[in-house]
Amino acid sequence: MPTDHPPSPWKRRPPQASAEDAAPPRRQRDEELRLYGLNAVQAVFARRPSAIRKLYLSEVRIGQLQPLLKWCVANRVGYRVVDEADLHKLAASKHHEGVVAEVLREPPQSLTAWLEALPAGPRCALWLDGVGNPHNLGAILRSAAHFGVSALLLPKHSPLALSGAAARVAEGGAEAVPFVRLGREDNAIAQLHGAGFALAATVVRGGQDLFSARLPERLVYVLGAEGEGMDTALAAACDLRLSIPGSGAVESLNVAAATAVLLAQWMRAR
Numbered sequence: 608m609p610t611d612h613p614p615s616p617w618k619r620r621p622p623q624a625s626a627e628d629a630a631p632p633r634r635q636r637d638e639e640l641r642l643y644g645l646n647a648v649q650a651v652f653a654r655r656p657s658a659i660r661k662l663y664l665s666e667v668r669i670g671q672l673q674p675l676l677k678w679c680v681a682n683r684v685g686y687r688v689v690d691e692a693d694l695h696k697l698a699a700s701k702h703h704e705g706v707v708a709e710v711l712r713e714p715p716q717s718l719t720a721w722l723e724a725l726p727a728g729p730r731c732a733l734w735l736d737g738v739g740n741p742h743n744l745g746a747i748l749r750s751a752a753h754f755g756v757s758a759l760l761l762p763k764h765s766p767l768a769l770s771g772a773a774a775r776v777a778e779g780g781a782e783a784v785p786f787v788r789l790g791r792e793d794n795a796i797a798q799l800h801g802a803g804f805a806l807a808a809t810v811v812r813g814g815q816d817l818f819s820a821r822l823p824e825r826l827v828y829v830l831g832a833e834g835e836g837m838d839t840a841l842a843a844a845c846d847l848r849l850s851i852p853g854s855g856a857v858e859s860l861n862v863a864a865a866t867a868v869l870l871a872q873w874m875r876a877r
Contacts, residue, residue, distance in 0.1 A: 643698035644775035662686035737832025745776025746863035752780030814850035
């Protein structure tokens with residue numbers, strides 16, 4: 608172990624992850640999120656270091672995570688160096704990349720607060736109507752961060768929330784794109800219209816060709832659930848219906864791949 612490894616506040620505790628570590632209490636699970644993956648953890652450290660509550664890492668990551676470890680010592684945040692088997696257990700995944708962190712969840716903003724703080728000019732947001740697969744959510748967040756999306760809009764009763772798996776797939780993108788919780792659907796649409804946004808329903812067929820459509824400068828793409836598609840009433844309330852043309856060899860792109868295409872086209876138009 609390197610000699611410049613800072614002393615751990617947990618140095619007198621055994622290095623193995625305990626049963627309590629592997630299964631935090633229900634209330635703690637609601638308030639905290641277990642992140643894993645190097646980019647996901649480093650993104651939280653860069654933007655919200657005070658949200659970090661515990662850290663677990665493999666010995667091979669000590670040198671790479673020195674700034675984070677020193678911050679943990681200075682702020683009395685416990686960390687442990689553990690073996691690969693413990694990290695697998697803590698993350699419930701083999702894709703932890705040698706680091707797992709317990710962090711406080713960032714609560715979603717209200718639509719009103721988000722719109723009040725939103726700068727003028729071209730903006731794009733994503734309304735997720737039923738999207739639930741964590742890997743798709745993570746891929747959407749990664750594309751959203753890459754293309755500068757202003758927010759992910761969540762319906763009032765949507766159970767969708769960031770998970771460790773989604774954050775890892777997002778590769779740091781989860782910290783770059785805020786979640787916004789909508790109120791009543793008709794009120795949300797009225798508020799978005801009032802802020803100059805047009806809503807575009809993304810449909811498999813029957814919509815205007817994305818590549819020939821004139822996209823508004825302030826646009827909300829409405830994305831439907833994997834398989835079922837979006838709610839028909841919501842689709843009818845949108846200002847545009849857009850489809851991504853293809854060869855027909857497959858029925859459509861999945862929601863994450865479609866999102867990347869939609870966002871690239873919106874950026875190209877700017």
